[in-house]
Amino acid sequence: MSNSLPPNMRSIFQQASSSKTLTLTNTPLPTPDHAQGEHLIHIKACSPCAGELLWPKNFPPPTARTLIPCPDMAGIVISAPSGSPFQPGDEVYARTNYIRPGNAREYSIAVTDELAHKPKCLSWVQAAAIPVSAQTAWQVLFIHALGTSGNGNGGEMDMEAAKVAWAGKRVLVTAASGGVGIWLVQLATMLGAEVVGTCGSRNVEFVRSLGAKEVLDYRVVDLREWAMQLPSNKVDVVIDCVGGKALGDAWWTVKDGGVVLSIYQPPLQVCPDGFEDDSVKDLFFVMQPARRQLEEISKLVEKGVCRGLVDSVWPLEQYEEAFKRLDGGHAKGKIVFDLSLNH
Incomplete structure (x- = not known):
């Protein structure tokens, strides 16, 4: 990983699986295991899912992990396995797997089969509203x-x-x-x-x-x-x-x-x-992220056949208001955190 990376990053995390209480704090950057296909991603925007703060209680992760929300993200590859189709500098988006912490943080992990190239016609916020x-x-x-x-x-x-x-x-x-x-x-x-x-x-x-x-x-x-x-x-x-x-x-x-x-x-x-x-x-059924499907969706977006929809955009610091909007059940499209705001 680049020596220019900061030692810590802003992260939203859920304090316990039995509680929906969230906290914004500084945490160390994750370390990708390239041998397992992991990429380090600089997160530009991320998006939560309705009801996801209940998932850890109702569907406990297979192994204990930090409870960070927002499975959808868009960002830039910082480091990648050799031979990966996604190399440093590539603009990507994904719905990452539930077995790992989510993406409400400045740097996150994604594996090859989750990632797809971000449609060039979309902003970071627009892209983060799409994957899941x-x-x-x-x-x-x-x-x-x-x-x-x-x-x-x-x-x-x-x-x-x-x-x-x-x-x-x-x-x-x-x-x-x-x-x-x-x-x-x-x-x-x-x-x-x-x-x-x-x-x-x-x-x-x-x-x-x-x-x-x-x-x-x-x-x-x-x-x-x-x-x-x-x-x-x-x-x-x-x-x-x-x-x-x-x-x-x-x-x-x-x-x-x-x-x-x-x-x-x-x-x-x-x-x-x-x-x-x-x-x-x-x-x-419960969806599983698949790179090939998301690449097909990217093509449809680029052709103007389909489009996502952003309900509202928030800085990480306003996580309580954003999740309140999400829990209200009346969002039109997706709620998205833009990590460039208020920072």
């Missing part, structure tokens, strides 16, 4: 929702196969104006699906602008009543991003033989009383 949301949506649509695990490619369809598979399918996306929701709407529309999105009234036109054919204000529309009004309202696939009541209500909208998938919780946990269609499949 876009890759989650990608894995929903290209791997999980249509059950393609037997295709011999780790279950992942290529672009042309996905377009054939999704053409004409009706898809309901809950929380369609949220971080993952906006990517589901854009990617599903690109693949030829007919998207119905739910969101609050102030975001209806925005979700429509992303490609949704129909947008439902969740405060006004009862999904069960909506599904019963016309048989054609029912959908082939429900993709839920919020869980709870929204997911429970969404069960009523799915066709016989359809799929209810949630990235928030196992759908059967909130399957409503009286729903008796055994032909409906239910799915829950």
